[in-house]
Amino acid sequence: MSKYIAKAAIRGATAIVNEADQLLEAAIADLGADKEVAFTNTAYYLPTILGFTGKEVSNLGQLRDVVAHCKTLLNEPPGDELWLPYLGETLDSGAATLLAAETIEAVRFVRGQQPEKIDGLQLVGTSAPGGPGYANGPIDDIQLRAWGIQLVDGRMPGFAAIVGCARSNEAAVTLIRELQKRNILVFLSGNVNGRSIIDQLQEEGVEMGYDTYIVPFGRDTISAIYALGFATRSALTFGGMSGGQIRDILLYNKFRVFAFVLALGEVDDLKYAAAAGAINYGFPVIADTVIPQILPTGVTAYEHVVSMPFDDIEGDTDTDKARRMVQRAIEVRGVKIKITDVPIPVPYGSAFEGERIRRADMRVEFGGSKSTAFEYLRMVDSDSIEDGRITVVGPDFSEIKDGGAMNMGMVIEVAGRKMQEDFEPVLERQMHYFVNGASGIQHVGQRDITWIRFSKAAVDKGFGLKNLGDIAHARLHAEFGAIVDKVQVTIYTDPEKFEEWLAKAREAYLNRNVRLAGLIDSNVEEFYSCTLCQSFAPTHVCVISPERLGLCGAYNWLDCKASYQINPTGPNQPIYKGTCIDADKGVWEGSNAFVYANSQQAVDNVSLYSIMDSPMTACGCFECLVMLIPEANGVMVVSREDPSMTPAGMTFSTLAGVAGGGLQSPGIMGVGKYYLTSKKFIAAEGGFKRVVWMSSNLKAIMADELKQVAEREGDPDLIDKIADERSATTVEELLPFLEEKGHPALVMESII
């Protein structure tokens, strides 16, 4: 906490409490203690006072208690020698400021000085009594409910309380337009040397009022209290709280009302004090002048006070600067913006995902056999990118002849408070689905084997390289808004830049591979569950660890981790491992407890690394089946794509009936094919060396990976020693084959 702010806030609070005291006493002297006080059409009395103290104030006399309470909240300004954490005192003085401010406005209401008279101000939609020429004053209950519903259901992301006067009229208008564009409600109050943002907007002919979501409260700082009165009533109305439950009210606002304060122009003591009041609600303050910053401490999950001196903001014009300021404010408060449409010239939707573009219909391709294309998504610092910026570096494809090919690299940079480097590959892989959703565009592959085709039809409609960036931007926000705040895309076709970034991307792919290889079960605290398949296999739970992916192959540990961030109530929940019960078989207290609780108490023990003892259940989606062949002292692996007979005397589809349905059947289990390459693959039974038979298509698709496994197992020729449907479809054929090849399983200890 900055001592400077603490001192200023306490000074400001002391001054306003005294002012409230004097105004109140004068009003009581003039009008009597019984004189009624009320804000416009509200059932919540003086709402901030009601929220903080539970007092239902309806006459002037009752306000004396409030002022007395304010005084107890005031503290001595911190001395010059002592350094203490001042946050508590500052927040208290913030609270005193709010109560005093509301007291003052109440007195002004009684005297007919509120809502404030502003000549020439014509609001479109207002609850201010007295017709044109007045600021709005407090928002009435009807409007509160109408907007409150939108704030609660997410149609309106939040509100911005702007206090002061913008650098220029141009800046003022841009600030407002940028906020409006995002559906953010705008409250206006305050001035700098007598000039208010309300004046600026009035001069520029910006329509204000309920209908345009811009509410001018008044031209002094004190009227900003109406914003907090609104916030307080939201909690009372939608949070089911009652007056006096201030802790709950403040928490409600912190977690559910995405609001922030923009302090424009010089910040005086009163503004510091009012800012401290806003921080109580978890609303951060972003100032366009040089002031001390307050970084995260626990009251808000983010910076409390951010200084963004207007002159230092990047940008050539006030418009540019104002735009960046809004962007920053939104990031600080974590306001989430929804993008629903993908702004491209061709139809977009999952219906187009399966589309294939034939060579004859193709305008141009990137990647494939004649050129190279890559996609590289990386996490960057939020300050280094601009959301929605899409750049193409190098020529487009107009010079390429019909049906030709071109090198292209797409670099997607994302930033977000909840983003983690681990999520890079998860998001990057989504590009396949995202790009495929565009009609007339085909996407295959990933990383540096990406292959994208544009059809003639799509290009005729105006589809260009830049649109790939539009798709990435819109879809990442829409699908991964929980972890992504900003997306910037750069597309490289310039030969030199392309090579430069391809090299960078390849280095990153390599690093990821290394990281993934180092990601092992014993190094993580938590595994993840997947219960997506319970709709048809109610007792099945996939326990997904770094070394064992989900049995459908679609979810690995990182995917689940990201999915949990995105959807904390979804099918992927963290499973804390807890105490290890059996390290060889892969049994933990945590995974057992989770599976028991989520399998309708049907399964109480699961070994992640064993096929013989309590193997994982299977739903039916498994990519491969692993099954014991006792005669061969090993197991066979049958692929879902393999229709042939197996040495077990059954085909895949018959076997699937035995293994599926959420049952635990020792000797047979379903797995994702990449589990075969894991060091933990049936580790309890001796690992990959147990594989005596494997569908030939698996050997082919995973040739490289399997080769590495064979080397790791110290038997480089191992894969050739494994039979497949071409060499054996019965046990009688299998055994001589294994004998002849000298398969290691034959001499291993008995598997049963």
Next chain:
Amino acid sequence: MAVPEVKEKYAGRIQEVTLGAGSRGKTVAIGGESTLPFLHFEGTVANRPAIAIEVSDREPDDWSPLLKEAWGDVMGDPAKWAAKAEELGADVIALSLDSAHPERGNTGADDARKTVRKVLEATTLPLIVYGPGQKDKDNEVLVAAAEEAKGERIAIGNAEEKNYRTIVAAALANDQVVIAKSPMDVNLAKQLNVLIGDMGIPKDRIIMDPTTGALGYGVEYSYSVMERVRLAALGGDATLQQPMVLTVGYEAWRTKEARTNDEVPQEWGDWAQRAILWEANTAITLVNTGANLLVLRHPQSVALVRKAIDRLMAGA
């Protein structure tokens, strides 16, 4: 040989939810049981399953002629219809604001307000108000209905995974109950309850609709989903302890067996009897797997179901 002790002791209990307040002549509490349906020897069955009669704000053109016969003229007027439903033994009126559907009249918030007001005045029973099942229109008319009925503690629905926030917000702002509808899946039901709960609405203001099929059209599937919901709830899973409502009438009267008598085999017997039994049978089946509130259509099936519930509750 000693008789083995078969009583279960469950850790969980179903949440009790009360419908109706304010000007309602009676309130209806549902849920609250600490055991599986009607196992009176084992735990308490705090409230009997309640019956709502469905009333539409628009004369239905796709309902079976048998229903039209049974209700007659009142079908053109939701207020009269509700009054008659009360007379014929409903515990709750389920008002469907079907006329708000863009293809069935596209009426708006003001009409909804008027209808709700009229129906509230015509009956003393608690209300459920359903939207037309189209996202934007649901939000429009349910917000209006919730405001109009402030203080009456009505249930509004359906809040679904793709569209729950506005409806829940309206319930929050006006102290109403929400119906959380999920498509026959335990985990989705659970997820929706959690999402809705996260918005801060108290648990005694959520009813869940796990969706059912009619007899012969998937009722066995919904039976087992509901059974799993209930076992999990009683087992202590707090996210599934909401009482369950089911739109039995809607499902049963969609079946060919109930809807029509054209070109059906003779052995199917008397049409009216068949159709009514179809609805009643579906309802009674579901009551046995934990349904707490049934939305029905035909007065005679209401009577049959009521009789069955009387007997099932006899041991209480």
